[in-house]
Amino acid sequence: MTVSNWHVFRGTGEPRPDGWAAVPDPMTARTFTGAPLLPFPEAGPEDSDQIRRKLGVDGIGAHQLRSSDLDVINAALLCRRPLLVTGAPGLGKSALAYAIARELALGPVLHWPITSRSTVRDGLYLYDALRRFEEAHMPGVAASNGAPDLADYLTLGPLGTALLPYGKPRVLLIDEIDKADIDLPNDLLHVFENGEYQIDELRRIRGHRPEVTVFTHEGRERVEVREGTVLCNSFPVVIMTSNGEREFPPAFLRRCLMLRLEKPERSQLERVVAAHLGEDVVEEYGDVIDTFLRRRGELGALPTDRLLIALHVLTQASRTGSATPADRQLLAERLMQPTDSGG
Incomplete structure (x- = not known):
């Protein structure tokens, strides 16, 4: 900017x-x-x-x-x-x-x-x-x-x-x-x-x-x-x-x-995540941000708050230490659903 x-x-x-x-x-x-x-x-x-x-x-x-x-x-x-x-x-x-x-x-x-x-x-x-x-x-x-x-x-x-x-x-x-x-x-x-x-x-x-x-x-x-x-x-x-x-x-x-307003790029998303969840979340969950960008490209419209919701849930789930990387990705994709009625 x-x-x-x-x-x-x-x-x-x-x-x-x-x-x-x-x-x-x-x-x-x-x-x-x-x-x-x-x-x-x-x-x-x-x-x-x-x-x-x-x-x-x-x-x-x-x-x-x-x-x-x-x-x-x-x-x-x-x-x-x-x-x-x-x-x-x-x-x-x-x-x-x-x-x-x-x-x-x-x-x-x-x-x-x-x-x-x-x-x-x-x-x-x-x-x-x-x-x-x-x-x-x-x-x-x-x-x-x-x-x-x-x-x-x-x-x-x-x-x-x-x-x-x-x-x-x-x-x-x-x-x-x-x-x-x-x-x-x-x-x-x-x-x-x-x-x-x-x-x-x-x-x-x-x-x-x-x-x-x-x-x-x-x-x-x-x-x-x-x-x-x-x-x-x-x-x-x-x-x-x-x-x-x-x-x-x-x-x-x-x-x-x-x-x-256009869809935010990756660097913009990282700043948003840092503002709401902290810099450490950006560093630890870069793969989830990649998943969000991929799904947004597939779905055409995916609100940024879906990324924040997914990351917040994942940070809480990770405290148990039981989630594998595959589990993490699956949970992220479940939470990153389109918000239009046709989805």
């Missing part, structure tokens, strides 16, 4: 001392003016544990990036554009969001897992009208204090939280967007282009209540929303993953940069 001088994200796994400050100011078209600035949430112990699970002990991730990959990733960061990451399952597409957050000191990653029922509204905010109605009609509630406060039933979603006016961007992982309903990509266009959204329930009451405090997606804090509108100050780092199961509308693709 060659790191160019203009790359602010280098994919090394090492946090930059200057963090996001290393990224130049955006072009005028991608400059936003949301205010007042909110305190940026720092990563807690649980966030650090999550990143360690995703990226391994030295933070190099589930996939090793090529120089051409880094060119596209850094172009997305500099231009403040969403990055659409495609490729076969198991290549570390989701892990990229955590690698960027760690290296550029961008705090906890916001995660929006997509299903066929997901809508833009789900990503922006949730309003539990039913629970508010039920609690408003509980015995004694109306008599004691009137209707429950609207703000107690509003929670920002991962996309809605990412667009809050922080002084530096949040990292938002929109996972498996190809599973979405056909309308979702087009529905995201306004949000991606303008960096803002409205909360209808708050817009309706802004005349007598212009400021309302609501929960963020993580539930760690409450933030003030004015006039029912949220406008970002620093456009979030948006990483969208796709397994290539569908095509996207041209208008949606124009607003994104696209990165296709």
Whole structure:
């Protein structure tokens, strides 16, 4: 991997001392003016544990990036554009969001897992009208204090939280967007282009209540929303993953940069194994890595995590001292099965 001088994200796994400050100011078209600035949430112990699970002990991730990959990733960061990451399952597409957050000191990653029922509204905010109605009609509630406060039933979603006016961007992982309903990509266009959204329930009451405090997606804090509108100050780092199961509308693709991750080569696999299982496993189980590469060539698609699973099981089995080399290979091949339904 060659790191160019203009790359602010280098994919090394090492946090930059200057963090996001290393990224130049955006072009005028991608400059936003949301205010007042909110305190940026720092990563807690649980966030650090999550990143360690995703990226391994030295933070190099589930996939090793090529120089051409880094060119596209850094172009997305500099231009403040969403990055659409495609490729076969198991290549570390989701892990990229955590690698960027760690290296550029961008705090906890916001995660929006997509299903066929997901809508833009789900990503922006949730309003539990039913629970508010039920609690408003509980015995004694109306008599004691009137209707429950609207703000107690509003929670920002991962996309809605990412667009809050922080002084530096949040990292938002929109996972498996190809599973979405056909309308979702087009529905995201306004949000991606303008960096803002409205909360209808708050817009309706802004005349007598212009400021309302609501929960963020993580539930760690409450933030003030004015006039029912949220406008970002620093456009979030948006990483969208796709397994290539569908095509996207041209208008949606124009607003994104696209990165296709290729299958890792042997040297890349060795670094991944070392990050998750240790250098000694690479040295002792080189024949199993060869087996993985052979089976991947035969099957066409074999996620990298199948290699990690096989190696972890083999290291535990080897402690008994009873496995012969032939047994080891047989067990490895049993564990390295394709993940598609036709396998």
